[in-house]
Amino acid sequence: MLEAIASYDLWIWHAYFGPASLNNDINVLNESDLFDDLLQDRAPKVEFSVNGHWFGKGYYLADGIYHEWVTLVKSFKCPMDPKTTKFKRYQEAARKDVERAFEVLQGRWQIVEQQARAYSVNKIKRIMLCCVIVHNMIVEDNGRAITPFKEELITNIVLPTRTWNERCSTQLRMYGELRDRRTHHELRNALIEHVWNLPKRGRQR
Structure with a gap:
């Protein structure tokens, strides 16, 4: 199973390949390193209103199976009013980007959709990550990347030196912030109002 984060330009920002496909999305999320930098308080600061x-x-953006975490915005299974209905439509439309990225991967490299029982787990992982890297190179070479990748953002990064107790306390604090359901609902409610106040799209002829 492949866990990935993709944007509208089909650029894949995060990819994790590991557990077998019989696991659900929650098990894959718990296995991946998506939030490791956040839990260690080393992730880039993102502030917005x-x-x-x-x-x-x-x-x-995530579907309904995921947890109510601060960093995940889920849709509604059964919207009960026009505001949540519009938000569900916008959220699910934006979430299609990752599905489009998967389809492009399968379309470009047939090896991705073939049976792989004969390969070892490490070989399958390397094949998948190689396809993802070459895919991003093609997107960038075609000039379709919304935000060009800048290597200087990840080079010469000096990580803070912490003791064992400091690392444990930091991870516990960030873990509590990550699972703050009140902030999760505040963010989703704010996004609902934002989407509701967007101007209506005119019909194109």
């Missing part, structure tokens, strides 16, 4: 509310962590 939505509908008059300030938030200090970025977020990803």
Whole structure:
């Protein structure tokens, strides 16, 4: 199973390949290193405001199976009013980007969709990550990347030196912030109001 984060330009920002496909998305998320930098308080600072509310962590769009975490914005299974209905439509439309990225991967490299029982787990992982890297190179070479990747952002990064107790206390603190359901609902409610106040799209002829 492949866990990935993709943007509208089909650039894959995060990819983790590991557990077998019989596991659900929650098990894959718990196995991946997506939030490792965040839990260690080494992730880049992301601050923004939505509908008059300030938030200090970025977020990803996810489906209903995921937890109610600060960094995950889920849709509604059964929207009960026009606001949540519109938000569900916008959220699910934006979430299609990762599915489009998967389809492009399968279309470019047939090896991705073939049976792989004869390969070892490490070989399958290397094949998948290689396809993802070459895919991003093609997106960048075609000039379709929304934000060009800058290597200087990840080079010469000096990580803070912490003791064992400091690392444990930092991870516990960030773990509590990550699982703050109140902030999760505040963010989603603010996004609902933001989407609701967007101008209506005119019909094109």
